[in-house]
Amino acid sequence: xTATRTDRGPRSRDAIxxxxxxxxxxxxxxxxxxxxxxxxxxxxxxxxxxxxPSKGAVFLDVVLDKLxxxxxxxxxxxxxxxxxxxxxxxxxxxxxxxxARQLLVGLLGAAQTDTELATxxxxxxxxxxxxxxxxxxxxxxxxxxxxxxxxxxxEELLISPPWxxxxxxxxxxxxxxxxxxxxxxxxxxPQRPTAAPPxx
Amino acid sequence: xTATRTDRGPRSRDAIxxxxxxxxxxxxxxxxxxxxxxxxxxxxxxxxxxxxPSKGAVFLDVVLDKLxxxxxxxxxxxxxxxxxxxxxxxxxxxxxxxxARQLLVGLLGAAQTDTELATxxxxxxxxxxxxxxxxxxxxxxxxxxxxxxxxxxxEELLISPPWxxxxxxxxxxxxxxxxxxxxxxxxxxPQRPTAAPPxx
Numbered sequence: 001x002t003a004t005r006t007d008r009g010p011r012s013r014d015a016i017x018x019x020x021x022x023x024x025x026x027x028x029x030x031x032x033x034x035x036x037x038x039x040x041x042x043x044x045x046x047x048x049x050x051x052x053p054s055k056g057a058v059f060l061d062v063v064l065d066k067l068x069x070x071x072x073x074x075x076x077x078x079x080x081x082x083x084x085x086x087x088x089x090x091x092x093x094x095x096x097x098x099x100a101r102q103l104l105v106g107l108l109g110a111a112q113t114d115t116e117l118a119t120x121x122x123x124x125x126x127x128x129x130x131x132x133x134x135x136x137x138x139x140x141x142x143x144x145x146x147x148x149x150x151x152x153x154x155e156e157l158l159i160s161p162p163w164x165x166x167x168x169x170x171x172x173x174x175x176x177x178x179x180x181x182x183x184x185x186x187x188x189x190p191q192r193p194t195a196a197p198p199x200x
Numbered sequence: 201x202t203a204t205r206t207d208r209g210p211r212s213r214d215a216i217x218x219x220x221x222x223x224x225x226x227x228x229x230x231x232x233x234x235x236x237x238x239x240x241x242x243x244x245x246x247x248x249x250x251x252x253p254s255k256g257a258v259f260l261d262v263v264l265d266k267l268x269x270x271x272x273x274x275x276x277x278x279x280x281x282x283x284x285x286x287x288x289x290x291x292x293x294x295x296x297x298x299x300a301r302q303l304l305v306g307l308l309g310a311a312q313t314d315t316e317l318a319t320x321x322x323x324x325x326x327x328x329x330x331x332x333x334x335x336x337x338x339x340x341x342x343x344x345x346x347x348x349x350x351x352x353x354x355e356e357l358l359i360s361p362p363w364x365x366x367x368x369x370x371x372x373x374x375x376x377x378x379x380x381x382x383x384x385x386x387x388x389x390p391q392r393p394t395a396a397p398p399x400x
Binding site: 028029030105106108109110111112113114118122126130149150153156157159160161163164165167168169170177180181183184185187188189190 | 377
């Protein structure tokens, strides 16, 4: 498990995450070692390991601090369709930025064979985001703003194609693609609706 | 690059791929080494490295031989909607089988930071499959059997959610989920169709 913020002085925590982020930008995720992070941040290796059990755990906190909160949350302006567009365009921008891309593929790659990292990633990032989005999606479905279908599937139809392009096909995720994707998912007309169809 | 079949005797190639597959089943992808594969297959390490540059390259051929051809190709029975159901159920079965799952996440995980492996994976697996499927999808759209939309996006809407569940959320990919997904994608009613809408 990664440590919470109160376990350490905020200055060295920030120095460590910044060092990891800089090294990744300079050398690529695969080449970064715990030793190099400690040296760059001017902390001892035992100190680093006391807080983070692995390189993946350090990069999880880099991603949480620097990328996820500003970019992966569904915005809430009161206009759900516009919010969905902004949200998926946010994925496009994130997955297009070379540094963010490097961090995310490195982290997700490591999580495929590091069960502990995968668990933390899901519990600290993926599930909380999904739970919040689910409530928003259900409310918008009740208001007739979104297709009446399983809300988890609706969310997955929106976010899976960008992730597929990032992790499997390597195709670019442009804003144009994001808009095209949102248009397609909003035009789903369920044959057997899972909720009562909205009345207009 | 991985070697082609003609580079080596079929017996030792099969022995090597079988050894890699067995070791992955017994120990998990992360624990398997090139040394252990060579020992189990009774070949020298230099021989192994002459044919495959990395563990990832060996497992790519394991996946190509044992999993992909039977499971990931879109079938062709003449009934496109039924074929899509069978195809996505095939992903569900593949991603549910513990051994296949282990192989795929290990390989895809390695590909995130191994550029050469990622390139081979895309050129030997993902792009050829996509190109074949694209022709089928366009023909079915022309016949009015599938929603008129970008055929690449249509394919991605079908296969990305299973991949997202495998590589990101870790949620199970059941046959029920596969059917629900196909139903949703088939019920897309494009607002601004990219091709002339089919006449009934």
